[in-house]
Each structure stands twice: as structure tokens, then as C-alpha cells.
Amino acid sequence: MTRTLQDLNVTFIREALAHGADQELVVLLQEQHPADLAEAIEPLTEEEKRRVFQLLNPEQAADVLVELNDLSREEILEETSAARLAEIAEEMESDEAADLLATLSEATQAEVLRRMGREEMKDLAELLRYREDSAGGIMKRELLAVRGDSTVAEAVAAFQQLSHTEDVEDIHNVFVVDAERHLVGVLPIRRLLLVDAATPIHRVMDPNILKVRTDVDQEEVARLFKKYDLLSIPVVDEGDRLVGRITVEDIVDVITEESGEDLLRMGGVDEDDRIFCLPSRSVRKRLPWLTINLATAMLAASVVAIFQDTISQMVTLAVFMPIVAGMGGNAGTQTLTLITRGIAMGELSLTNARRALIKESIVALANGVAIGVFMGLGTYLWKGDWILGSVLGLALIVNMLVAGVVGTIIPVLLKRFGVDPAVASGIIVTTFTDCFGFFFFLGLASLALRFYNL
Known part of the structure; x- marks a missing residue:
């Protein structure tokens, strides 16, 4: 039963599952883009969705979960163990992992957090404190922050280490903080390549910072991105300490979510009401x-x-x-x-x-x-x-x-x-x-x- 990449569809998945050709299906699944894989999974039955999902490695599963619609995600997560969820959450960026945990029951949520690494558990517990539709609720914890007395060379080294250890791909700015992590400046990543390596960061940073607090509504954050054509914005707590960042990718999700919610509300339909729900x-x-x-x-x-x-x-x-x-x-x-x-x-x-x-x-x-x-x-x-x-x-x-x-x-x-x-x-x-x-x-x-x- 040899198939090409283009042959991955509902019929083929069902045939593979029926014939027990899991290994061949795994190979083909690994070659798929997460969005294409999610599109192929969604028409399947609940049982078929869960079986296919179990064949994905944690990294691929994390990417696919983000792409699935809410109904398919709920059907899969209902039967996914806490241990498996912990592995998947650790492969996600912090904001996506927090969104995942927010959909779980309190008992499952606690069990997943217990199985995660100490640093990841601390970050997620922090994110879960904030309202889902606030700046704190949509921000990422992964960011690049350096002290003002650091050099450009040290900032570049910190950026390289962050990229390797946490696989962060969308860092747009270096955030400059003081000893108590108060935000004092910002520096675009591209400027690091144009400045002498020995230059202190405080000499080239921009002290005029556009920032938001954790309690700001996500619609207000979206307006700031539109007004100032931003790629990212730092998030601070009530003490003006840097706690996270929001990227334009997050705002695209916010705009899509808000427009959908407004449309449903104007029709008198709850946002949790889905086409194929009970x-x-x-x-x-x-x-x-x-x-x-x-x-x-x-x-x-x-x-x-x-x-x-x-x-x-x-x-x-x-x-x-x-x-x-x-x-x-x-x-x-x-x-x-x-x-x-x-x-x-x-x-x-x-x-x-x-x-x-x-x-x-x-x-x-x-x-x-x-x-x-x-x-x-x-x-x-x-x-x-x-x-x-x-x-x-x-x-x-x-x-x-x-x-x-x-x-x-x-x-x-x-x-x-x-x-x-x-x-x-x-x-x-x-x-x-x-x-x-x-x-x-x-x-x-x-x-x-x-x-x-x-």
C-alpha cells in the first residue's frame, strides 16, 4: 500500500488504520505541514482522530493541536493522558500551552503541571492567573532581556542561546531591564548587526518604550499594533517589571477570535456553541x-x-x-x-x-x-x-x-x-x-x- 505525500486524505487514513499500517502512516504524517495534517484529521470520526493523534510525536502533536478547530481539539484531548499532554505542552510556546491547559479540568490541569519541568510549570502557572482576553492572557513568556550595562556581543550571545535552547523563532526586539527587571529600553534585533560588538546596550537602546500592562484588554492591544504597525510589544506587571511579550502572530489570532465572537453575539449565539456539538x-x-x-x-x-x-x-x-x-x-x-x-x-x-x-x-x-x-x-x-x-x-x-x-x-x-x-x-x-x-x-x-x- 505505497502512497505519495499527495495521497494523504480521509480515505487513505481510514484504510491505513483498518489494515494496521501504522508505521507507513507515521512516515507519511511526519512529512505533512501541521495545517495540512489538521485539515486531513478533522473529517475523521472521534475514534479515528484519537488514533491518528497518538501516532504523532509530541512536537508534531503540539503544532497540529494549534491548527485544529475547537471541536476536534476537544474530542482528542478528552482521551489524552496527562503524561502525554505534559509532553505536548512542553513543545509549545508558553501562550499556546497556557491556552491548552485552560481548556482542561482543574484536576487534569494540575496533573499536567505536576509532570512538567519546574521552569515551564512556573511560567504556565503565571500565565493562567491572567484573564484569557487580557494582555497577560495572550502574551508569551519567551523573550530576550538583557541588562543595560551588557554589550552588544553579550546580547547577540544571549539571542543565540535562547534560539538554540527554546527554539524561539520570532524574536524581534531585545528588551533592556535593570537589576529589578524594570523595563528601561528596547532595541530591534537588526540593530545588533549594525553596531560595534563592544558597545554597551544602554548607549544604543531606545528609552521611549511602547508597552502594555497585563490587565489591558486584548482588543486595545490589537489597536496599538494597528496604530503603530508593531511586530511585538513588551508586557509589564503593575510594578512596571517585564513579564512577557506579544507578537503580531498573537494579534492575528486575536482579530480572528474577536470578529468571530462579535458575529456570534450579534446573532444571539454563544461562542461555545459549535456546528457539531451535542x-x-x-x-x-x-x-x-x-x-x-x-x-x-x-x-x-x-x-x-x-x-x-x-x-x-x-x-x-x-x-x-x-x-x-x-x-x-x-x-x-x-x-x-x-x-x-x-x-x-x-x-x-x-x-x-x-x-x-x-x-x-x-x-x-x-x-x-x-x-x-x-x-x-x-x-x-x-x-x-x-x-x-x-x-x-x-x-x-x-x-x-x-x-x-x-x-x-x-x-x-x-x-x-x-x-x-x-x-x-x-x-x-x-x-x-x-x-x-x-x-x-x-x-x-x-x-x-x-x-x-x-
């Missing part, structure tokens, strides 16, 4: 939000109930009610998406929120007038009733204006009070547009019925 788990994650949506729908229904007599006198109103609510909801979603993105990108804050509100109100009013006039004329041509057309047009104008105002104000206020706008803004804006839309439309229709004796 149905019971999805029900537990989704039912609370659906219950909240039901409550807001009942609120909108109660507004409609106020005008039951109006609807009974003019049944045609029921035909146009979904248009008023739907257009308001769509307009609100457009504004909400733009404002939420602006907040996430650091473009919008309380200081410039008024400017954004004015702009979005103008846009909403202009769109409302355009849609309202179009629907008003369309309704007149369809139903031959200019009063109904006017009522519908005015209701659309007012509701789309409300949508623009509320879609701007709500996420800004939520952010001001420490609530993620992506989590709750959607349901609040939809409630406003539904309730106000029905109220304006049916209220105007009631006035028309009264004054024009329809």
Missing part, C-alpha cells in the same frame, strides 16, 4: 436568548394590541405592518453594525459620539424619506387610498429615523457601562424599532380614521 449543549446556549427575544416580541405584540379596534376597522393595515417593522429593523441593523465596528476599531468614543449621532440621523432621515415616499406612492397606486399611503410613508420615515438614532446611542451607552455592544445592542434596537414602528403606524392610522371618518 444538540443539548446548543439548546442550553441558545434557549436563554430566544426566551429574551420572546419577551421583546410580546412587548411589540402588546403595542399592537392597543390598536385592535383600529385594525378591525381597517384590516389592510395588517398587510403593511411587517413592512414598517422590517424596514426599521434593517435600518437599525445597518447603523448598529457600523457603530459597533467603529467602537471595536477605536474610531468611536463618547467624545465624538455626538458627531456620529448627527451623521447617522441625517442618513436615516434621508433613507426614510426615500423609502417612505416610494412606499406611499406604491400603496396609493396599489390600494387607491392616499390616506393609507400617507400613513405608511410617514410611519416609515419616523421609524427609520428612530432606528438610526437608537442604533447609534445604544451601543455607545452599553460600552460606557462596560457591556459589550455586540452582545445586547441587537435585541434592544429591534425592540425599539418594532414597538415604535407599530405605535407610529397604527397611531397615525387611528388618527386618520377619527378625523377622516374612514
